[in-house]
Amino acid sequence: QVQLVESGGGSVQAGGSLRLSCSVSGLGFWGTCMAWFRQAAGNERVGIAKILSNTDTTYYADSVKGRLTISQDWAKNTLYLQIDSLKPEDTAKYYCAARLTDCAPGLSLPDFTYWGQGTQVTVSS
Numbered sequence: 001q002v003q004l005v006e007s008g009g010g011s012v013q014a015g016g017s018l019r020l021s022c023s024v025s026g027l028g029f030w031g032t033c034m035a036w037f038r039q040a041a042g043n044e045r046v047g048i049a050k051i052l053s054n055t056d057t058t059y060y061a062d063s064v065k066g067r068l069t070i071s072q073d074w075a076k077n078t079l080y081l082q083i084d085s086l087k088p089e090d091t092a093k094y095y096c097a098a099r100l101t102d103c104a105p106g107l108s109l110p111d112f113t114y115w116g117q118g119t120q121v122t123v124s125s
Contacts, residue, residue: 001025001026002024002025002026002027002098002113002114003023003024003025003026004022004023004024004096004097004098004114004115004116005022005023005116005117006020006021006022006094006095006096006116006117006118006119007020007021007022007023007119008020008021008119009093009094009119009120009121010120010121010122011122011123011124012086012121012122012123012124013086013123013124013125014086014087014088014123014124014125015085015086016086016123017082017083017084017085017086018082018083018086018121019080019081019082019083020036020080020081020082020083020094020096020119020121021078021079021080022034022036022078022079022080022081022096022116023077023078024077024078024079024096024098025077027077027098027100027114030053030054031052031053031054031100031101031102032052032053032054032098032099032100032101033050033051033052033053033098033099033101033102033103033104033111033112034050034051034053034070034072034079034096034097034098034099035047035049035050035051035070035096035097035098035099035103035107035112036048036049036050036068036070036079036081036094036095036096036097037094037095037096037097037107037109038090038092038093038094038095038121039092039093039095039118040089040091040092040093041092043092045095045109046061046107047061047106047107047108047109048060048061048063048064048068048081048107049061049064049068049070049081049107050070050103050107051070051071051072051079051103052102052103053072053074056071056072057103058070059103059107061107067083067084067085068081068082068083068084069081069082069084070082079096081094081096083121086121086123087123088123088124088125089123090121090123091121091122091123092120092121093118093119093120093121094118094119094120094121095115095116095117095118096115096116097112097113097114097115097116098112098113098114098115099111099112099113099114100113
């Protein structure tokens with residue numbers, strides 16, 4: 001059974017940094033596409049970053065490019081998202097997601113099969 005469990009969220013001031021983690025179980029990593037999405041209150045869930053497990057190829061949404069870094073450590077079965085220079089508009093619930101094949105173009109919700117429950121990030125000005 002595949003399980004994704006996010007952690008590392010919290011309340012921070014603008015300009016600060018956070019590293020989110022996603023602990024993965026029940027999933028063979030080879031050829032898996034892993035991603036981070038976020039959903040602000042009242043808004044749709046949107047993709048912000050993805051990584052292909054066997055090549056470390058990454059992709060970022062234009063809105064966050066330069067401030068986010070997605071990475072993985074499969075020895076620890078963990079996906080990470082480093083967020084720097086946090087802004088109030090980064091306030092959202094952050095979700096990790098998995099797809100058991102190569103990454104599809106873009107970052108679309110239907111492309112991902114498995115989801116975590118999310119971790120809340122709140123940024124104050």
